[in-house]
Structures are given as C-alpha cells and as structure tokens.
Amino acid sequence: MTGALKRLTESKASLEAALRLVALPSLGVSRARWLLGNVEPPAIIDALLRGTLPAGLPDPTTEVTSQSIERWRTGLRSQDAAQLTARNADRCQVIIDAGHDAWPFADDPDPPVLLFVRGRVELLTESRRVGVVGTRRCSAVGRSVAGEIGWTLAEHGVSVVSGLALGIDGSAHRGAGVSPRDPGRIGVVASGLDMVYPARNAALWAGVADTGVLISETPMGERATRWRFPARNRLIASLSEVIVVVESHQTGGALITVDEAIARGVEVVAVPGSVLGNSCKGSNQLLMDGVAPVRNGGDVVSLLGLDPRALTETDSEQNLPVGGLADPAQDVLEGRVVDALQGGATDTDTLAEIVGEPISSLLSLLGRLERANRVKIDGSVVALPLGEGD
Amino acid sequence: MRDGLPGYSVVGMPDASCRESRDRVRAALGNSGLRWPQRRVTVNLAPSGIKKQGAGLDLPIAIAILIADGQLPAECVDRLGMAGELGLDGSIRSVPGMIIIAEACEGEEFLAPTGNEAEVALIRPDEIRIVGSLFELANALSGNGAIPSRPTPSVADSSVPSLDLADVRGQAQARAALEYAAAGGHHLLFIGPPGAGKTMLANRMAALLPDLDDVDAIVTTRIHSAAGIVLPAGGLVRRPPFRAPHHGASTASLIGGGGTSVRPGEVSAAHGGVLFLDEFGEFSVPVLEGLRQPLEEGRIRVSRLTGPRVMPARFQLIAATNPCPCGYGVSPGACGCSDTSKARYLRRLSGPLIDRFGMRVHLPASDPAKLLTEGTEESSDAVAERVQKVRAMAQRRGFHSNAVLSDSCLEEVAPLTSGARTVLLGAMRSGALTGRGLGQVRRLARTIGDLHPDCPDVIGEDLIYAALRLRQPVVGEQDR
Known part of the structure; x- marks a missing residue:
C-alpha cells in the first residue's frame, strides 16, 4: 500500500476530491484505491472531468474501459461538490484514513479508502470483536439465538460486530445492548451514516452510535447501491476475530461474509439449524463443509479463550x-x-x-x-x- | 293573545316536542284550577333563528299565557328564569340539560323542577327554587303563598354499576393492571385471545373509580346533556362515565361532529371517565389516529360548518384487542396465523398510538378449571377502596391522577433511587423506552408504589421493573 492513502484527510483539497470519488456509485473500492494511491486527488478529479485518466497511474489490474471513464465523468458532473463536503463536515462523524491511529484495516488485503465513523472510534482497534451475521428472513428461534449470543458476548466484554440489518443482525445487536457490561457494539453499514436503512432499525442505529461505534465507507448523504452491501460484509469479516453465522439461506449475504473471513484467516463458526428450515440451509451447509458448530454464546466465548463460567459466579454480586x-x-x-x-x-x-x-x-x-x-x-x-x- | 276563534300556534322554529306543548299546557292549566283563555294564542319563541327543542319550555309558556290572560301579574316574573316540562296533571317534571339552562340564567332567580335539584344545586344554590306543581307555583306568583323550598343539598347518585370484579376468574396480572389503571388513570391496552376476559374486566372498570368531583360532574353533565345521553336519576352525572362505542364507529361519532350543531362525540362523553374500545384493531385507522389529540391534550378541537369548537375530552382509554386475526395468538399450537399476517394485523395500531398506553398487558387464555370452580377473587368494593386512596393522594399532589403528574412534580413526588435510574437508562439505551414512555413508566411506578402497603416515597428498582414489565410489546419488536 502506498503512503498516499494515509494523507487523504490531511489537506482540505485532497479530502474533498477523495470524498467525491468514494461517493461515486459507479466506482468500486479497488479502483478508488488504484486512482488515489499514486496521484494527488484534485488532479484525478480534473482529469476525469475532462474524460481522461490522470497521468502517472500504474497499470490497472483489470482493463479500464472507456465506458467506465465516461460513467465516472457523468457521475462527477452531476455531483454537488459543495453540498457533499458540507454534509460530510457534520460534527457527528469523523473521517479517518489509513494514517489514523485507530485505522483497523492496516493488514487488510482490500481496505477502504476513507472510513466514516460515528461514536467511539477506539473500539475498532482496542476491544475484542466477534461478528454475528445471518439472514434478514430468519426464524423466531434464530432471532432468539442471535440475541442470546449477542448478550453473552457483551456480558464478557466482547464487542459484537454486525450489519444492522433486519433479522439476525439486529437481534444480535439488540441482545448485546441489553447487557450492562456491553463494551460497545460495532455497526458496519452500507449507506452513509445519516441514511438509516432499513428505517425500521432507526432506534437500534442510534443506540449503536450512542454507546458503540457506527462505521461506513460511504459518505453521508449517499444511499447504498447494490454492490456496497457485499463490500460492507468484507469489513465485518476484517474487523472480527470470529464470525458466527446464526442462520443463512442457501445463497445468503452472510455466506459472502464467510468467504471474506476465510480469505483473511478469520475463524468461522455456525449455529446448527433445523434441517427442514429454508433459513438454515446455508448455515447447515457450512457445518457440512467442516465449519465448527456452536450452540450458544457460551460456546463462542470459550472459543475466544474466555471462561464462560467466570461470569455466572460473580453475576449476582455485580447485579x-x-x-x-x-x-x-x-x-x-x-x-x-x-x-x-x-x-x-x-x-x-x-x-x-x-x-x-x-x-x-x-x-x-x-x-x-x-x-x-x-x-x-x-x-x-x-x-x-x-x-x-x- | 288576540280575539278570534280559540286557537293555539307556536312560531320560532319549535321541534315536535315543543309544538306538542299545547296539549300539555292546556291540560295542566285545567287540572291546576286555572283557566285556558278562550282566545287565539300565539307563542313566539325568540330569537326565531335558532331551533328550539325539548319540553322544557312548557312551564314558561304556561306562565306567559297566564300573564297574558291577566291571571297573574306581569311583575311576578321579573328577574326570574324557569324551565320544566308539564304533566297533564299540572305537575312540573324534570328535563335533561337543566344545568345548562340554569347557568344561562345567570343573575336571575331560577325555578327548577323537582327531580333536577341535584344538578342545579351545584351552581348558585342561593338563587335556585324548586317547584313541584303548576298549582303551587301559580299560587306563589299571585302572592297567595311563598315560593317553596330552596334545593336540598345534593344527594350523591350512588347507583354504582352492579358488575363486580369478583365475577372474573383468574387473570391475576390483568386484574392488577386494571387496578393500577383505575388508581392512576393510566391508559391500558389488553391483548388476548377471545374469551380471556378482556371485555369483562374493562366493563368492571367504572365501578372501581371514585365519584367525579363537583367541577367534573358539572362539565360531564353538560356534555351528556348536549349529546342527548340519558342522564341518571337526579340529573347529575356523579359516577364517572363508561363509554364503549362499537368498532364500526365513525370519526365524527367518536371525536364529535355533525352539521350545523356540533354534537360531542364519545371522547367527550367519556370526559372524567373511561372510554373503552373493544376490538381496538378493528377500528378504522383514521378513527384511531383521531384519538391522539384528545389523549395528549385532554380536549378535542372539531371544525365544522359553524366554525371550530373545543370540547373537553379528558378520558382514560381502555382498549382490548386480539393478538392476531385468528385470535389465539401465542397460545402454543392454537394459532394458525403466519408471522406476516400477525404483524400486519397489529401494525394498524401505529407506534405513536401504542406508545400512549402506559400499560400493555397480554392475557393468557382463561384456565377452564378456574371457570367452573367457586372463585375467591377480590370484589370491586375492596379494590375501589384502594383506588380511592391513591386518587386522593394524587389530588393532594395537585393533579387529577398520577397519570397526569407534571414533569416537575414527578421529580418531587417520585424521586428515583440511583439503581432505578440505571434500570431506566438501560431500557432507553436498548430502545425499549421512548421519552414519553419514560415519563409514563415513572408515573406508573408512582401508582404501584402508592398501592403498596409501605407506600414508599422514593421509587426504587422494583417499582420500575414492575412498571416496565407492564409495558409489554404488542408484537415482537422485530416483527414490526
């Protein structure tokens, strides 16, 4: 990784230009990294607005078509740069780059360019973190299991990382939020931090930002385009020590998180589900493929090397x-x-x-x-x- | 009155009962030893632009005829107001709405029929006279006898409804919730399968409440009088009203409305008492949302042809609903509804509306064994006694009930222990409690505390936990 990405937030001009690039729905993260790694950001914008690539870029890993450049150009032209900058200067969020002390993606093979953060940024590096993921369309059992796992993890001082979606994601975070010992939840979302999605989870969204941390690689004001959801899943995988899959359909987004976790050497475990339930097909397949099973939060905690009994003994005292x-x-x-x-x-x-x-x-x-x-x-x-x- | 063939006509927009006064007045005069004039009589009801209704004008018409006929001196009615219906035998009968008429005659002496004394005695008792018959009155006015009595001090109408809580078997949690609601004036939502006793419990609510105070009694009587609701014997609404409109009710019937004359709706008729909405989920959405303003402000603003009217509507809302379309909800194995159809059924009840209920209580299906055995449940009287005590405490704090304690007063009369504060913070952090909910929980905790034998001054964790437990989610949060 080149040093240029560490200095994006240093000057106002380069931050503004970088903001414009990452806000483009048509520009993927690896392309953004490729562009920003070698050329000064304002120069990139100037070149793209003229319909050309800036000079001094290394060879791209895959070929850049003229249609792509044209799409970026149209996207940049329709942007209201001043509004984008103003919106992202919101006091509620900080923008960090690879040069920040709490940057959690230093060793990641596919890191974001900029990270938008609301809440306690130190959680990203200091706490122990476990991702709890699963389907949005889950069973009542899955919901309750996810809640229990979230709660147990929080009780043991482990931050729960999840995507704030409906179903398993939300339940895990709700469970963690109930615990008085919750060290702070980590929510990784696909849209800008001010664009709550799904709207039903608005309270949870605010709760996580309030006591934990909410992060996104999408600037404020931007909705989540389709590709941002799987991209978000890689961040969940990258932030977690262990990924727990509670319920997943045969081809669920949770399985993308699993692939990303495996690519990063992050351990994956899954909760066994009913063999008849559609919502468990993907997670059960993982078990067949050799992923370790867990039954509850206690199992996950043991996996982390913590003693699940240590808590129950002191529990009544702490209450x-x-x-x-x-x-x-x-x-x-x-x-x-x-x-x-x-x-x-x-x-x-x-x-x-x-x-x-x-x-x-x-x-x-x-x-x-x-x-x-x-x-x-x-x-x-x-x-x-x-x-x-x- | 003029010469010509004897006849009688009434002008000035009388309604049918007003026009029929002729026959009543004539018979009453005859039976009181007075003479019906053998001349042509025209009765003009001024101002002529307003519709007159009811039989209350019989008495003034009769006296006016006597004066016009020279049987009574005209001065005798100076600064004297009166109303009442005449019986054929010359007796003066009570009419509904007397309290409003008497108030309109401010500054004058007022003659009211026996039977209305309880209601008029509340206002200006020194200027009110009660008369029983036309004969007696005519004698007094002609100077041959004194106008009789001042009203006797009002006898409270103590006709407590006969429904007794002891009839409801089991349902301990719901009974407790009902008691808290009665004691603190908190809005209450029952959710349960058919036959669990939701309606039975709610119907017994009115019997738990103490009598209305004088101010509320008058306001409620006025509303009932205007709405054409039959007033209790004695004329004064002393018992808190219990209104239970059907779920097919229109917005106008619930919140008030009409064309030229705005009639109070059910929310106003329930002023000072209970509005019970059975099958809450079956009411139309606009009707339900229309409840939000009165629930918040204690009054309702209705704009109609004749301009906006503000009517009092401080009521306590008790609602009951099934948990899902089939009704059997969470009872194991009994419910055939899918998660989606369940969620859709209760989602009609909007979040803000649900949030206004201080208590949401799920009832289990009733236990068949209990239904057939001799009950040992507490009777309404025992509960009403405790309720009365708590209501009196709220009044000493300067409020109608604990449910309307102001925020500043809350800090004073229901201070939290640090433990209780932590519990509340936790509940708010997890999203289980809104800002409004926070106040409701504290007020409810105050009520539960007041009912407790120890009656603690400070609100501890236990009271907060109990209050939180009574705010049960209507559907699982995730299902919404």
Whole structure:
C-alpha cells in the first residue's frame, strides 16, 4: 500500500476530491484505491472531468474501459461538490484514513479508502470483536439465538460486530445492548451514516452510535447501491476475530461474509439449524463443509479463550443495587421462579400461583429477570431462555 | 293573545316536542284550577333563528299565557328564569340539560323542577327554587303563598354499576393492571385471545373509580346533556362515565361532529371517565389516529360548518384487542396465523398510538378449571377502596391522577433511587423506552408504589421493573 492513502484527510483539497470519488456509485473500492494511491486527488478529479485518466497511474489490474471513464465523468458532473463536503463536515462523524491511529484495516488485503465513523472510534482497534451475521428472513428461534449470543458476548466484554440489518443482525445487536457490561457494539453499514436503512432499525442505529461505534465507507448523504452491501460484509469479516453465522439461506449475504473471513484467516463458526428450515440451509451447509458448530454464546466465548463460567459466579454480586445489599428473599423467590420454569413455559398468572407470590412483586422480579435475559417473555408466555432449561 | 276563534300556534322554529306543548299546557292549566283563555294564542319563541327543542319550555309558556290572560301579574316574573316540562296533571317534571339552562340564567332567580335539584344545586344554590306543581307555583306568583323550598343539598347518585370484579376468574396480572389503571388513570391496552376476559374486566372498570368531583360532574353533565345521553336519576352525572362505542364507529361519532350543531362525540362523553374500545384493531385507522389529540391534550378541537369548537375530552382509554386475526395468538399450537399476517394485523395500531398506553398487558387464555370452580377473587368494593386512596393522594399532589403528574412534580413526588435510574437508562439505551414512555413508566411506578402497603416515597428498582414489565410489546419488536 502506498503512503498516499494515509494523507487523504490531511489537506482540505485532497479530502474533498477523495470524498467525491468514494461517493461515486459507479466506482468500486479497488479502483478508488488504484486512482488515489499514486496521484494527488484534485488532479484525478480534473482529469476525469475532462474524460481522461490522470497521468502517472500504474497499470490497472483489470482493463479500464472507456465506458467506465465516461460513467465516472457523468457521475462527477452531476455531483454537488459543495453540498457533499458540507454534509460530510457534520460534527457527528469523523473521517479517518489509513494514517489514523485507530485505522483497523492496516493488514487488510482490500481496505477502504476513507472510513466514516460515528461514536467511539477506539473500539475498532482496542476491544475484542466477534461478528454475528445471518439472514434478514430468519426464524423466531434464530432471532432468539442471535440475541442470546449477542448478550453473552457483551456480558464478557466482547464487542459484537454486525450489519444492522433486519433479522439476525439486529437481534444480535439488540441482545448485546441489553447487557450492562456491553463494551460497545460495532455497526458496519452500507449507506452513509445519516441514511438509516432499513428505517425500521432507526432506534437500534442510534443506540449503536450512542454507546458503540457506527462505521461506513460511504459518505453521508449517499444511499447504498447494490454492490456496497457485499463490500460492507468484507469489513465485518476484517474487523472480527470470529464470525458466527446464526442462520443463512442457501445463497445468503452472510455466506459472502464467510468467504471474506476465510480469505483473511478469520475463524468461522455456525449455529446448527433445523434441517427442514429454508433459513438454515446455508448455515447447515457450512457445518457440512467442516465449519465448527456452536450452540450458544457460551460456546463462542470459550472459543475466544474466555471462561464462560467466570461470569455466572460473580453475576449476582455485580447485579447489586448501587449502595445496597442483595435482598436474600429476592434471591429465594428468583430461585423458585426459575425452578417453576424448568417445568416448561407458563403464563404470569399461573407462575404467581405456583410460587405463591402476589402479582405485584412477581411483576418486579419478572421485569428484572427479563432485562437480564434470564427469562424470555412473549405475550403472556414466560419461559427460560434457550440453553437454560436443560 | 288576540280575539278570534280559540286557537293555539307556536312560531320560532319549535321541534315536535315543543309544538306538542299545547296539549300539555292546556291540560295542566285545567287540572291546576286555572283557566285556558278562550282566545287565539300565539307563542313566539325568540330569537326565531335558532331551533328550539325539548319540553322544557312548557312551564314558561304556561306562565306567559297566564300573564297574558291577566291571571297573574306581569311583575311576578321579573328577574326570574324557569324551565320544566308539564304533566297533564299540572305537575312540573324534570328535563335533561337543566344545568345548562340554569347557568344561562345567570343573575336571575331560577325555578327548577323537582327531580333536577341535584344538578342545579351545584351552581348558585342561593338563587335556585324548586317547584313541584303548576298549582303551587301559580299560587306563589299571585302572592297567595311563598315560593317553596330552596334545593336540598345534593344527594350523591350512588347507583354504582352492579358488575363486580369478583365475577372474573383468574387473570391475576390483568386484574392488577386494571387496578393500577383505575388508581392512576393510566391508559391500558389488553391483548388476548377471545374469551380471556378482556371485555369483562374493562366493563368492571367504572365501578372501581371514585365519584367525579363537583367541577367534573358539572362539565360531564353538560356534555351528556348536549349529546342527548340519558342522564341518571337526579340529573347529575356523579359516577364517572363508561363509554364503549362499537368498532364500526365513525370519526365524527367518536371525536364529535355533525352539521350545523356540533354534537360531542364519545371522547367527550367519556370526559372524567373511561372510554373503552373493544376490538381496538378493528377500528378504522383514521378513527384511531383521531384519538391522539384528545389523549395528549385532554380536549378535542372539531371544525365544522359553524366554525371550530373545543370540547373537553379528558378520558382514560381502555382498549382490548386480539393478538392476531385468528385470535389465539401465542397460545402454543392454537394459532394458525403466519408471522406476516400477525404483524400486519397489529401494525394498524401505529407506534405513536401504542406508545400512549402506559400499560400493555397480554392475557393468557382463561384456565377452564378456574371457570367452573367457586372463585375467591377480590370484589370491586375492596379494590375501589384502594383506588380511592391513591386518587386522593394524587389530588393532594395537585393533579387529577398520577397519570397526569407534571414533569416537575414527578421529580418531587417520585424521586428515583440511583439503581432505578440505571434500570431506566438501560431500557432507553436498548430502545425499549421512548421519552414519553419514560415519563409514563415513572408515573406508573408512582401508582404501584402508592398501592403498596409501605407506600414508599422514593421509587426504587422494583417499582420500575414492575412498571416496565407492564409495558409489554404488542408484537415482537422485530416483527414490526
């Protein structure tokens, strides 16, 4: 990698020109790197606007057609450069390049040119990171497994990396967000940081930016063109120590993340799914191909060399209310509730009868257990989360 | 009154009941020992541009005829207002809306029929006289007897509905939620399969609420009077109203409307009480969204032909819905709906609307064993007593109920422990709680605390957890 990419954000002129290039929907990342690696950015824009390539470029790995140059030229002409620059000068985001201390892609074979960051940029290099990926159209089981894995990872101080999509991605991040010990989630998105997609995940999007970090290689104001989604997946793979596939269709985007992970030597594990479910075909195929299986967050944590039991032992201690001691009666009641649920899911009313407790104090306890992911409540049905009933 | 063939006509846009006054007035005069003039009588109801309705004008018409006929001196009605329906026997009967008429006669003495005393006694009791019959009144006006009594202090209409909470078997969580709703005035949404008892519970809500205070009683009586809702015996709406419009209701019927005369809708009729919307998901979307303004402001602004009108509409919303089109929701194995059709069914209820419910409670299908055994459930009276206590506490804080505590007051009467603060922050961070939700949770926690035997001053984690647990997601967040 040449040093030029490390100085993109140094001067205003080169940052502006680089912004214009990476904002082009028709210009891929490797082409952008090729252009920006050797020539001063403003010169590239000038040349492309004239319809020619700038002088001094090395030979391209694949041939650049005149149609491509024409597309770039049209794209650049239709850009409102001033608006693009103004929008990306937003105080909410920082723009970093390969010269930044927290640049996480120094050893990556296919790094971005610029990275747009909102939130705690240090998470990208300092924390332990695990990617949890899967399909948008997942089963309810997959959703709950992803949530559990996200939560467990966060409880052990591991940052969950995911794509903020519907389904598995969102569930994993929601699960992690519930944990009070969450070190900060990492969301890698395909569109500009101000273009929330999908809109349904807006709250999650804001939550991740608030307590963790949100990154993209697309400038603000730009929607995600089709190719940006698989490109985003390579960043998830590159940032993660391990990639966990929860559910994936036969040809899912998660499998692209897997390929990118394998190319980078990142370990891939998968959660076994129903052999009948379409949403598990891709992940089950991975298992057939020799990827290691994991059943829950505890398995992933062990894989990282952390002790999954270390947490449960100190758990009740850490849950102490500030400035007070745990109420022993509360613990006894909690034990009775968990015992009652071992026998199977039930509703709140029946549970109150079994444990012989007035509904008002049971509501407090269930609220507490629900926040801590110790019980799952769906409508009127209360159950132990997967993996605790056995 | 003029010479000619004896006859009688009423002009000035009377309605049918007004026009029929002739026969009533004539018979009443006869039966009170008074004479019907053998001349031509024209009754002019001024101003003539406004429609007159109801039988309340019988009494003034009769007295006017007596004066015109010289049977009573004209001075006797100086600065005197009156209204009432005449019976054929000469008795004076009560009419709905008396409170509004009496208020319009501000500054004058006012004669009201027996039967309306409770309602008029609330306003200007010194200037109100109660009369029982035309005979008595005519005697008094002609100077042969005193105008009788001042109204007796109003007897509270204590006809509490007979529906009892003890009839509802099981459903402990939903009962608790209903109690909290009654005590704190929080809006409540029940979600459950058919036959779980949602409607039964909601119908028992009104019996839990304390009587309206004087101000609300008058406002609500006025609205009911204007809406043509039958007033209770005594005329004054003392019990909080319970309105349960059908899910086919139009926007106009729910929020108010009409052509030239704007009639109050169900949201106004429920002022001070409960608006119960059964089959919430079946109401049309514009109707539901129309609820947002009154829920927020406690009043409704309706613009019609005659210009905008603002009507009071501070009601408590209780709604019930099935969890999905087939109705059996999450009960294992019972529901045949796909995830998509479930989500579509409840997505009609917009996020902002759902967010206005302080409590969203899922009911399990009722337990057959409980339905057939002798119940040991608490009766409405026992619950109503606790509710009354909490409502009184809210009033001492200067608010109608805990649900409308102001933000500044909240800090004062419901301070959070640091643990509770952490729990709330966590809930907001995970996206489970909005800004409005935060206030609702704190208010609900205050209510639960007030109902607790210890009645803690400070809101701790337990109360917050309980309040959060009662805000159950209507559908899984991911399904939306």
